Amino acid sequence: MNLLFFYSFRNLLARRLTTSLTAAGMALVVFVFASIVMLAEGLQKTLVDTGSYDNVVVIRRSSVSEVQSGVERIQASIVETMPEVAVGANGRRFLAKELVVLITLEKKESDSPANVVIRGISENSLELRPQVRLKEGRLPRPGSLEILAGRSIAGRFKNAGLGDTLFFAMRRWTVVGIFDAGNTGYGSEIWGDVDQFMQAFRRPVYSSVLFKLGKSSDFDTLKKKVESDPRLTIEAKRETVYYKEQSEMMAKFLRILGQYLTLVFSIGAIVGAMITMYAAVANRTGEIGTMRALGFNRSGILVAFLLESLLLGFIGGFSGLFFASFLQFFTVSTTNFQTFSELAFSFKITFEIIYKSLLFSLVMGFIGGILPAFRASRMNIVEALREQ
Numbered sequence: 001m002n003l004l005f006f007y008s009f010r011n012l013l014a015r016r017l018t019t020s021l022t023a024a025g026m027a028l029v030v031f032v033f034a035s036i037v038m039l040a041e042g043l044q045k046t047l048v049d050t051g052s053y054d055n056v057v058v059i060r061r062s063s064v065s066e067v068q069s070g071v072e073r074i075q076a077s078i079v080e081t082m083p084e085v086a087v088g089a090n091g092r093r094f095l096a097k098e099l100v101v102l103i104t105l106e107k108k109e110s111d112s113p114a115n116v117v118i119r120g121i122s123e124n125s126l127e128l129r130p131q132v133r134l135k136e137g138r139l140p141r142p143g144s145l146e147i148l149a150g151r152s153i154a155g156r157f158k159n160a161g162l163g164d165t166l167f168f169a170m171r172r173w174t175v176v177g178i179f180d181a182g183n184t185g186y187g188s189e190i191w192g193d194v195d196q197f198m199q200a201f202r203r204p205v206y207s208s209v210l211f212k213l214g215k216s217s218d219f220d221t222l223k224k225k226v227e228s229d230p231r232l233t234i235e236a237k238r239e240t241v242y243y244k245e246q247s248e249m250m251a252k253f254l255r256i257l258g259q260y261l262t263l264v265f266s267i268g269a270i271v272g273a274m275i276t277m278y279a280a281v282a283n284r285t286g287e288i289g290t291m292r293a294l295g296f297n298r299s300g301i302l303v304a305f306l307l308e309s310l311l312l313g314f315i316g317g318f319s320g321l322f323f324a325s326f327l328q329f330f331t332v333s334t335t336n337f338q339t340f341s342e343l344a345f346s347f348k349i350t351f352e353i354i355y356k357s358l359l360f361s362l363v364m365g366f367i368g369g370i371l372p373a374f375r376a377s378r379m380n381i382v383e384a385l386r387e388q
Contacts, residue, residue, distance in 0.1 A: 019312065022269075022276045026316025026361055027323070029265040034324035034357045035347065036258030039332070040251040042348035047247040050184040051239030054216050055128055058209040058226065061235045065246060066100035067117075070205040075232050079209050084222040086212040095211035096122040099197050103168045103190075105157045114333075116153060118168070120194030120207075128210055131184055137162050137177035140192055146176045147192040152344040154178045156333065160190070169200035185243065188333075188343050210239070266364055269316070273368025277309050278375070302377035309369020310362055317361025324357075325349055 051057075058079055059069035076097050079085075086094040099120035104113045119125075123142075126132060140146035149160045154175070159166050164175045173192065181187040198204070213219060219238060226236045237245075327347040 018276050018279065019315075022272050022312055023316040023319060025269040025272045026313055026364055027319035029262060029269045029364065030317045030320025030357050030361050031324050032265055033258055033262040033360060034321055034349070034353055035327055036254055036261065037353050037356075038324065038327060038347040038349050040254035040258070041350060041353065042345045043254070043343070044244070044247040044251045045348050046183055046343070046345035047185050047243040048240055050131075050181075050186055051241075051243040052129070052212075053238060053240050054213050055239035056211055056213060056219065056222065056236050057239050057242045058211075058234050058236050059207070059242075061227075061233050066098070066207040067102060069100075069207050071097075071207065071209055071234055072205050075234055076206055076209050078229070078231060079211070079226065079234070082222065082225065084213055084215075084218040084225075086214040092124070093211070094124055094128060095209065096125040096128055097194060097206045098122060098125065098208050098210060099194050099201070099203055100207040101197070101201050101203070105153075105160065105166070107156055108158055109156075114157075116157065117189040118197065119189050119191050120197035121191050122194050125191070125210070128212055129181075129186065132179055132181045132186055135178045135180040137175075140176055142193055143196065144193065145171055145173050145196060147173045147190055148177045148179050149175050150187040150189050150191075151178055151180050152187040152331075152333075153190055156344070166190075169197070171200050183346060185246075185343055185345075209234075262360075266360075270364050270368045273309060273312055273365060274372060276312070277305065277369045277372035298377040302373045305373035305376045306366070306369050309373065310365045313361040313363075313365020313368070314358065316364075317358045320361070321354060321357050 057066075058071060058076075059066060060071060063069035080093060080095050080097075088094060099118075101118050102115045103118050105116050106113055126139075134148075135151060137148075140148060147166070149162075154160045154162070160175060162175055162178050166173045166175065179186075179191070194206070198206075213222070219236075223236045226232060226234060324347075328349060329346075331344055331346050333344040
């Protein structure tokens with residue numbers, strides 16, 4: 001087997017131009033496949049990392065997102081008194097009543113409008129989100145027309161930088177701070193005092209209630225209690241589950257798109273590999289006859305040419321993955337299908353993407369090489385030697 005491997009590898013080196021062109025075609029297919037799957041993975045990871053496992057989001061029953069939800073004040077107060085809500089040393093409950101609405105802002109580079117999430121926060125909102133850190137400026141004063149902008153918003157939208165003024169909801173709001181939310185969806189939001197936002201947007205109800213569990217194991221009990229109480233028209237979800245659901249539609253769309261494009265491009269790559277291998281068989285007819293005369297059986301010839309095609313696929317797959325890995329250094333923005341708001345996120349490569357991409361490249365190599373390999377193995381020794 002080692003002899004066959006080195007024989008196949010030597011033949012690839014001897015045909016550098018055709019090897020490079022064929023491998024480049026496969027690399028392009030793998031690059032497209034990996035990049036789109038990395039995009040979907042990055043989107044999902046950004047939203048899932050936004051949530052905390054011990055936090056619970058309460059929204060109106062059957063609402064898809066906070067934007068569509070409405071939690072009445074009396075219902076929020078009932079949730080606040082539940083014993084499963086964590087209580088601090090000072091007796092204060094780790095709970096925040098929040099408002100989420102959408103506004104339209106203009107992007108700096110393109111001047112095109114995009115929806116941006118406005119989140120009205122309460123006193124405990126920052127404590128419930130330890131991944132959020134104030135990067136510049138200061139926190140807004142309660143009861144004021146001051147706001148915080150996520151780092152992604154400040155960098156991509158007009159008048160969203162520190163000290164700038166944004167006009168929405170018939171009021172002028174001053175950006176007094178920029179916060180860094182890491183690789184989470186909060187970085188694509190603008191935060192301010194919930195009571196001021198409710199007045200400005202004329203919203204009499206909250207969008208959601210966020211709180212931390214005293215014990216993580218209490219979630220099932222709490223969920224059953226909330227959803228069976230006849231006074232309440234709300235449902236409870238772990239924050240990680242809530243944000244995972246937010247990403248599912250977009251991630252599914254990207255994966256289907258990736259599979260479709262990959263299928264189209266892979267047909268061309270497989271045909272290219274097949275042509276290359278058929279040409280290799282035609283150019284080495286005498287060599288194949290010599291190998292048969294020296295004692296190599298049909299299966300050995302088949303394996304040798306199939307190995308050559310698999311090596312082509314592996315080289316193409318590795319090259320495609322290598323270039324796709326650099327996409328991790330780029331940040332892209334798109335519209336979240338669940339909330340119709342702008343969301344910035346990065347490409348994310350995982351071990352699963354790596355092995356699936358390499359496996360896919362080997363499958364392309366196998367399909368492209370199996371027929372030429374069979375042709376080489378079936379050659380008659382005498383006829384092959386005659387063409388030498």
